[in-house]
Amino acid sequence: MKTLLEVKNLSVSFKTFFGEVEAVRNISFDVGSSETVAIVGESGCGKSVTANSIMQLLPMPPAFFKNGQIIFNGKNLLDKSDKEMEVVRGNEISMIFQDPMTSLNPTMKIGKQIVEGLIRHQRLSKSEAKKKAVEMLNLVAVPEPEKRVNQYPHEFSGGMRQRVMIALAMVSTPRLLIADEPTTALDVTVQAQILELMKEIQNKLEMAIILITHDLGVVADMSDKVIVMYAGQILEEGLTDEIFKAPCHPYTIKLLASVPSLNMSRNEPLHSIDGTPPDLYIPPKGCSFYDRCENAMKICKDYMPEFHSRSATHRSRCWLNHPMAKDSERGES
């Protein structure tokens, strides 16, 4: 598989009144051309900032790129001008957002919102664009598309609005779709419909998906590869099976254990992770998970470990996985 997107040593910070918030700290990963990569982590771990950096949707200032490259299709997106980025956003990378209630314009008809992008980026005539808009609604299985194009967002339910968002993202047949918590605001039965739809479209159009979510069930369902983020850093990365079956990092292990499975006994307590993530105004010098880690050692406090590979696709950042760590120190991992 060809590499479509390569994020290299990316660091993004925000300048605030109280100082600099280091939201994303030196992360690297790549996405293949028809791969689904899930980025998981808790609120504030930097997953949305990563997504918005790729799209360059962060308000600058206060945000700024400290370091790194985002190479899409061989070109560094961070070198592009605003005008050039607009072309990339309209044609090659699309994004859908968490909240389908607020990401559509309430005063514009659905059809017009889809047509807007078509006329701007594909230079279609008005009537062609309108025809295409109906086609797109058909693709995302909105019933009666001819009637629906003339309705306003408030006449759509949450699930239908998310379908419209997907239609909007798909008009340009993008190479990469970034989905930032696409189903978090939806009910489970509707979530199942939307996930199914995303898979279907991916098969039809061959595109890569970056899926940002905190729902590990959705990750298991959708992704080929998983990236676990914590406090602005990647702690573990691997194929979906590797992450779920043989997690290496104590954080990943704990995260997986804190979700009740459908066959666990009601008498055993859930594994919670005590404490809260660190403050990114003053990121910890050592491992960012040190304060909450049960297996923490002296070295963890002062030095953040480098990545250690377990296989060609599976790597994690923990001293316990260092080749020189003794087995007895590895604890439950």
Next chain:
Amino acid sequence: MTVPLISAKNIKKYFDVGEGKLKAVDGLTFDIYPGETFGLVGESGCGKSTAGRTIIRLYDPTDGELIFNGRNIYDLSINEMREVRKNFQMIFQDPYASLNPRMTVEDIVAEPLDIHKSYTNKEERRERVIELLKLVGLNEEHSMRFPHEFSGGQRQRIGIARALALNPKFIVCDEPISALDVSIQAQVVNLLKELQIKFGLTYLFIAHDLSMVRYISDRVGVMYLGHMMELSHSEELYKNPLHPYTKALLSAIPIPDPDIQRNRKRIMLHGDVPSPINIKEGCRFVDRCTHALDICRKQTPKFEERIKGHFVACHNL
């Protein structure tokens, strides 16, 4: 057979909206036993939160009875209700909106004590607040701070401390963990379980996260558009769901295990939940049901006990 702590009999709550009647809760009948956790699940708009609020009479019911301690609390006067209300408390979904940002934690937690005048002097009030904060894993130094200084999980702990202030018997937990991260969710759920054992609390746990509900509840009720569709012990409900809606709902939960996820067959529901305004007679689920019969459109199915302790409302069984 133990006596139920709370017995809901055909409770209804309608709201008048411009276009007619919105039947948010339309005839719920069930018991909640002392010391148990009763889970109430369903999709948004199914009336689960309205049901929770109507049960403790935060909303005045349109019809029905709620028996607590042998009395129908819907018949009580405002003054009598105030006395009874000490037994009922609520924990809200949004820990950011349910705490007054201009009050200190001490005042927030002490508010129920103030209302019911259950202390004689300031020291007593303060002692009780500190005792409550310690119960939920906070400490004395937190008492003079304001809500914005706390994280979501800590705020939910403050909300729980407030709910415990009057030694209630029954707590309605309305989506208490939906706004929290998974690792924090586990902390709060473990705390709720611990407190339940310590004080013999009874919970009505309202949620849409089905795997969490299975884990925390003894019995679970499934709601759809104001009706109870199925009710059973949680193990039984998850192993042997009878209602087509419950089956679809369970099959839609994403399971964090790639092997299971790859091989399972989903029952895909089409469409969305219809509008609850001026709804027609018949089974509420009929438009999305794959097994719908003619009778389902004409007659509302009765909510009956099919297997011991397992109630279901469906014509097609």
